[in-house]
Amino acid sequence: MSSPTYIYKLVPTSSPVPDIVPDVLPLSDLDANSGFIHLSTAAQIPNTLRHFFADQDAVYVLRLVYAHVEKEIRWEGPQATVCGDRSDEGMFPHLYNGKPPKLGKDEVESVRLFTRVGDIWETTIIPEAQGWLVE
Template sequence: MATSESLKPSYIYKLIPSSAPPPNPLPPILPVSELDRSSGFIHLSTAAQIPNTLKFFFTDETQVYVLRIPYDPLDAKIRWEDPKAEVCGPRGGEGLFPHLYNDLKLGSGEVESVGTWARNEGESWDDVIGKTKDWLIY
């Protein structure tokens, strides 16, 4: 039987639309999206959750920025919850997402790297993910 420790991801990811590109270089604290501000936490995804996050929340985007964030340093500040933070559960539980509760602070100190993913006309996000499989760490 898998334990919650064995389900711990190496990385978690923040998806950012092309309309709000992260500054380069990344500042110590990034601007906060309206969704994160109104939720009171930073919405994140595991590598396995990225395909559906893109399909449901980034449908109209042709480019996104993907922030790769090492999980271990943030472990104590992460809650595993449903998208609306109404149901909590164990790490990696089905349908539960990592939510960062740290006064909405995410920046250069937490982000290991930034990927720029773009899809061409006729491409799906799954096509793009297939091309970035070496960068996306499960």
């Protein structure tokens, strides 16, 4: 597997991300309980949105430069107990950079707000992400 240029963190708008990313963003309950930060590749984002953000009208997508966090990433399979089998999506990047893990201005390269169009996220991803959501 070749290394991606970017990996991504999805954050609900109920946990607002400010215009200037702070040193440390609050952890989601899932990340805090897991002991690592769940991330996705660009190709994995549509299903991550469908499985974990179906009830959200908007999400923040945080883009991380993979080379900046590569040493702290473990590629691991998805746990089917969380949202069902996602083995066809390959391994997922997980950030292990401390106890508790942190994500903030040193890791986040840029942020976009994606607002869902219609009933499904897949119709949103194509127009809003062109040129920004890349592997």
